Ligand SMILES: [Zn+2]
């Protein structure tokens with residue numbers, strides 16, 4: 429705690445024992461308006477000692493974060509903030525969330541080779557030709573088996589894991605959100621076999637699985653991936669996990685991140701796997717993460 433920064437209204441003081449939020453979007457993402465200092469102040473207030481700023485980078489010119497910012501500007505903004513906040517209770521890492529698809533894998537590879545981040549998330553988002561696009565998902569789902577419906581998403585996840593380009597696979601199973609309400613989280617939970625090739629690819633490649641709490645703010649109200657999938661990943665031999673709130677707003681900073689931590693504890697994980705530039709680290713998962721007192725949060 430420090431007296432140097434204003435106490436933010438609405439910030440809860442219960443969220444101790446959250447050592448890291450590794451997925452945050454600032455006003456350098458097209459879908460966020462949050463200044464980096466807002467998250468830093470919240471982290472200090474809530475006793476979260478380390479955060480990673482992971483603004484979007486897209487590679488298809490039709491996607492919103494295509495050339496939205498320059499790398500140099502993002503790096504300077506985050507590094508300057510890290511200096512401003514050094515010694516004040518929060519360490520700020522410079523990361524990115526790169527949108528992966530096989531169609532532009534060569535561009536992602538060139539980006540990762542050229543630029544230096546502390547930490548890189550690879551995420552599969554809805555892509556312009558995808559069958560999950562809002563205008564076509566309903567007709568795509570009609571008359572298809574669950575296996576056929578999920579195949580395009582998991583094919584990209586498997587390729588992302590095998591690409592070797594990323595520290596972490598972001599928000600696995602976000603496809604639930606694209607399929608809602610035609611396909612429910614319950615229906616997907618009944619077919620864990622359909623996810624296993626993706627979990628196996630993640631395990632075999634050594635990439636880290638993120639447990640992203642943003643799904644708790646959407647219909648289905650589950651983390652991405654769900655607690656059951658986290659447990660299955662562990663059973664299959666998965667060892668590397670990390671957590672992130674994927675906040676795009678002040679209200680969703682570290683929101684319900686304790687639930688992600690609890691899923692890890694329940695599955696038997698004792699440490700997060702994270703990268704701080706050249707340094708790969710394990711961070712202890714705290715025992716007895718308290719219940720979240722924050723509810724009704726929206727991005
Ligand atoms: Zn994402």
Ligand SMILES: [Zn+2]
Pocket residue numbers: 451453525674
């Ligand atoms: Zn994100």
